[in-house]
Amino acid sequence: MKKPKSIRQERILTELNQAPSLRVAELARRLDVSTETIRRDLDELTEQGLLNRTYGGAVRSLSTEPSVTERHTLFVAERERIARAAVQILKGAQVLMIGSGSTTVHTARRIAVEMKNITVLTHSFGVATVLAINPTIKVVMLPGDYHATEGATVGAHTVAFLSGFYAEFAILGASGLGPDGPSDALLECGAVYTTMVARSARTLVVADHSKHDRLFPARYAAWSAVGDLVTDQAPAQALRDCLDANAVRLTLA
Template sequence: MNIEPGRLTKKERHELILSEVRRSASIRISKLARRIGVAGETIRRDLIELGEAGLINRTYGGATISLVTSEPVIAERGLTMVEERARIGRGAAGLIEKGSIVMIDGGSTTYEVARGLSQLGRDLTIITNSVGVASVAGANPGFRVILCPGTYDSREAAVLGEDTVEFVRRYNADIAIIGASALNAEGPSDMISGAAAVKRAMMGRSLSTMLVVTNDKFGRSGLERVCALSEISDIVTDSEPAASLRAAIDEAGGELHVVAE
């Protein structure tokens, strides 16, 4: 059924386009134009914006859903974007106030945040499900480190599952520091559902949330969305995102911190 042209905002058009692409897995520009009732050139511009935001993959004459289907294990991820992760870690650590209670989830970038924090002379309480984060944070005698129980996942060198989530919910924190497999205008997402559940639990018990993410995650979608962009207080990264993603972050009210070289 066609929709009367001129009656939809760009946001409404984008929502309809995403709905159509999700329903069909892939769809042609001509078909979208007929469904929505606007010119093909308007749809083409919309697809460019949605593609830059990582919500779709643009194809010749149409679009498909953009989805990250797999991710290397944490040991392999730690060998890539090394300097970028280290910069993010130092930058994020510098934003944490002395005496804070900090929840940190498992991940190669969050590990760098813990490493950055451990090098600072600040008394902190660290609550984490990551063995690596606990180990590096525990090297600082001024830190109190609480390691969550749960089922060990060797892919992430972290514990996950219902026991982990329930344990997290016992505590209150000033800030949750989380990573993500992907980040687009809809928010951060993760390839591992158990990891996404722990992130949400940490966010639910914290006064604010900091997302730490390298630029290679921009414009992508993971299996499970963690939260909306509006639920993120701060995003710390190594380079400026595309204009459409930056606009979405600004509109959501989050503060973007780009850590220069």
């Protein structure tokens, strides 16, 4: 069971996703705790790289994202629900491409439990590791330069290798879900995801609600190239309109 501090800090990050910045006093009022407690939380979250402190408050960075190891500690229950829902969409597929990220690792773990006799191409060491519990799943690890904070291979070799394969699904996470499509904080990963989209018959994006209405440098696909989005909360109307206009099937976990 999550500790109250962990739940509170997730709430702080969620609140900061809804507003450009928030004052300490306002956060204390919304979470019904003391300003001293909020300041300690903000200091811890700043040390983790999840936000930036300002005079009297905090802002959530829109251009950076914490390492994949740090992201694994956030929204765990939500990501597990997303993973369960995503696997239902994948039933019957034989060849998958899976991108890096915390939600895709949760999805890969669920794939390992529920699917068999499939081939998975991935550049994520976390994805490959959790798939290894199922001996019927063949994992093809993509070559490339190792990106330590993401735990994945990237670069020209990764992209070139992918170009020799086709898959039924590309399963991808996102740092942000904006009006023009999903985006990622890392340009190098964005290039790999774009190639996975191009080499797959369908694209499935898995992302929790903290990614809604956020923009990052690498938009790796237009919504018109995405078949399914699995998330844990309904998007705001503007984002929902973009999904509807591009016939993206929305699944709420």
